[in-house]
Amino acid sequence: MNENRFRRWSETLIPTLREEPQEAEIASHMLMLRAGLIRRLAGGLYTFLPLGLRALRKVERIVREEMDRAGAIEILMPALQPREIWDQSGRYDLMGPTMFRLRDRQERDMVLGPTHEEVITDLAAREVKSYRQLPKTFYQIQTKFRDEIRPRFGLMRAKEFIMKDGYSFGRDWEDADRSYQTMYDAYTRIFQRCGLRFKVVEADTGAIGGKSSHEFMALADAGEDGLVECDSCAYAANLERAERAATAGGGALPMPPGEQKSAPREVATPGRKSIEAVSSFLQCAPGRLIKTLIYLVQPRRERHGGTPPPPRAPVAVLVPGDRDVNETKLARRLNAAAVALADDATIEQTTGAPVGFVGPIGLHIPIYADASLKGARGAVTGANKADTHLLDVALERDATVTAYEDLCVVRDGDGCPRCQGTLRGGRGIEVGHVFKLGTKYADCFDASYLDANGQKQVSIMGCYGIGVTRTLQAVVEQSRDADGIIWPLAVAPYRVIVLPLNPAQAPCREAAVRLADSLEEMGVDVLLDDREERPGVKFKDADLVGFPVRVVVGEKSLAQNSVEVRTRTDKQCVLIRLEEAPARIAGMCRV
């Protein structure tokens, strides 16, 4: 039994590593392994060691405090769920191989919940019946499972992870908008308290569905998500979602302005299939070319439809030669469940030309062109004929474009869709996501209520997620240096490490214990490094783990009745007199 309330290094397990572990893919993953916070059990599956768990619990506590403060109600739903509720929402098939599926001993299909819209909506449908009970927001902090196609980066993309998921039910859109804003504000406070640099961006709603959504992106070069933000207004968006100004000068195709006289004419481009090859062969800028891509479009299925999906229909998509198609935007514009590039056979069958020589003129399928191509003239396109391109194409004149839409991947330097500013690119880690769901799930589960007039009304829902384990790693990804992690006070596993230089020596040991005791009593969580290791080893470990405040208790400073205090951020040492030490250190630890 431990007489002192604080922990000693020797009583816990902090297996720091000198070497960089081979499995580590990005800096934060490497540091979490090296600092002894986590250990890998298998791909995408990690054990939280004592320090990792302490930091995780601090993130959880911040999330819980802010959720409670925002009036959200904590519950806990099962991870294991019966297939039936997923059939009811139509997502049993839709979720695909990302959802873990299993059978119980009675051969009943079960799933491991990757998210809980089905469970909560079913619950709300049964338990929330009157307008007097609305609006309500429920949340849980719970373990989720996703069979990621490529688990990686440690906790960043894991098969088992902890999520805060929340769900709001409102009487009407006004309720829903207010709940959404309340959660948005709570998320802002949560990530601020965690010490993250983050950006809120407009996001695509994806498989969860719904009207609009925002992502909270922790800014990091190693982030899996691209984002853009305007250098002039507040506009910011996930790259999947990002729009750009369609006007000329907003990154559009630089077409010659004046009237175009000549009709399109063929030019032989033998074997030149790529944009690069054609532009180099014809000696024109890639932006002069119009890229024509044939996509197969899978229409959205009706929710309860048991019939097989209709055949995939081909469409042509046109973008400037120097741009890429944003398939997320394309799918949304076409209201498609999915879009995919057509195979070579389909392309030849549809256009009569081999891949590389496809163009919009004469095609008998719907043609969607990027908005920047509106009015494009003097352009180069494929001729729908082997080894041939067309010059002097005027798109509106020569081709039958179904619609001009914003279809390109936005890039650094594009024009802002909201103002005259310029978009700047960056990368981020998605740590939070808020959605307006509308009635998508409420309809499936009949989550309705009686209004003040006794009329049945469908609830308007929202859903709100925070990747708790991912947030923890995002903090590490943002806050580190060559020596190790630099924990923000609010989520540090311990705020203070007390490091006696020579614990075998009684005065040194006892002064350290007394100080640790006083700090613990003042509510400062403190770890005592009681190991009989060389000071150099202990210093290195303290920096690697990244305790915000390091207190060294050594013979020399004790002779001056003092201890040496250093913060991890500025690495400046100050001598503090023993009698003042607890109060001054506690003061440094306040958040």
Added chain:
Amino acid sequence: MNENRFRRWSETLIPTLREEPQEAEIASHMLMLRAGLIRRLAGGLYTFLPLGLRALRKVERIVREEMDRAGAIEILMPALQPREIWDQSGRYDLMGPTMFRLRDRQERDMVLGPTHEEVITDLAAREVKSYRQLPKTFYQIQTKFRDEIRPRFGLMRAKEFIMKDGYSFGRDWEDADRSYQTMYDAYTRIFQRCGLRFKVVEADTGAIGGKSSHEFMALADAGEDGLVECDSCAYAANLERAERAATAGGGALPMPPGEQKSAPREVATPGRKSIEAVSSFLQCAPGRLIKTLIYLVQPRRERHGGTPPPPRAPVAVLVPGDRDVNETKLARRLNAAAVALADDATIEQTTGAPVGFVGPIGLHIPIYADASLKGARGAVTGANKADTHLLDVALERDATVTAYEDLCVVRDGDGCPRCQGTLRGGRGIEVGHVFKLGTKYADCFDASYLDANGQKQVSIMGCYGIGVTRTLQAVVEQSRDADGIIWPLAVAPYRVIVLPLNPAQAPCREAAVRLADSLEEMGVDVLLDDREERPGVKFKDADLVGFPVRVVVGEKSLAQNSVEVRTRTDKQCVLIRLEEAPARIAGMCRV
């Protein structure tokens, strides 16, 4: 946003039920549903509603505090685990259909951990390498999954539940014994703090294996486990494990003492197959009969053996006619992986007689007799011949008994195996279990360390489990009356309910809010029942949910500048003056 820190009834979700829900099987299950603590998603799967979750978190906090106090180190291991580590321990097959199994998208076998010996031992093998790091006890509070053959009784036997599982690693048996005792003591404190009446009993080690174990049984008639305890000494045991005095008078077969002259002689017992039928036909007490049962015994497999198990060997088991065989004890005595009653065909083939007429004399298989049959004379047995029994059997003279062992199910009134006392029966809910594992898992995963001399030694392990969700329900099962739950202060979802009789009336509402505010500030968790319901409904709900202290704020008592305070246990109302109320109520809430 809530300006006051306390919660209002209308802001949370407490769907109390007037009717008894059909699904409820025992009182606690019924009350947890009726009080709005939990809701069923599917068989053995429950959602914790706000009040249920609050109570659960309080149990968790008690567990965590006592584990930390005992020096155990908290970690968090994955629920999802790769098959390989279960193959390594030999339990992938052994766990049978109780373990949920699934495949990931790469068709790799995974399991949902029903327990974590494999993960922790693998971790310790990698991270604990020196005697200086030992002994250590790790624990986690985590969601477990078991595909119960018959999930029932709400949280009592669920498919998904929360467990505290702990694992100790020691240098030697002395370390292991000390860790075991430390956990034993911590468990005692935990269940005391939860307000449970419990008994620690000796238990069988079952599939987890190991040397010895104790179960912590919350006493309850609805408990799934039988237990006995001595009325004179400290002996207590799970019925599966319980022994009894083998001497005459200790519940043994009442055989006539003196010398037995006559040899066994046949008697026709046409169609009399059961003990009852024979004893009634022959007009002798059932205890005079010796019951002969043929069991098939599955020997223990070698751990890493890939060969199929050897055929099951038949043995005869003899017990007094009025007793039952304890198959758990039988399996242990025979060192068997499993025992099962033979089918009729095997019985006839082995004994030459149809079922109902089997006896020990002349059998050519091993015969195990209950110790109380040693020296039995003048007994009645089957004759291994249809429609025939034998009289005047003297077991030792007439049959070849391989061994006399304690093989019976113990019952109320049996003699204590440790003293001259008498065993008394009871029923309990297993809320905790401590095991001495020895080196079973450490051997499989090479969890060894270097001792002070640099020699490799295997760690001695222990494992320790608490059913956290089950403990919560055990509290309810023990602590209730006709009106509802009677929460012990330590685990009550809220300690105080403040109940304004008429919240629409400003003075009443404001006094209630002020009081709730003061209590919350003093650290007392309080719920304000702000519903505009009839007082009778609110009183009934308060009793049903079982808040320890109920404070009624009404016009009449307010006129006397007082509130009416009642505890759930004694139901006595006292008037307390408003200015004294916060301090006095806080005093009633101290634990």
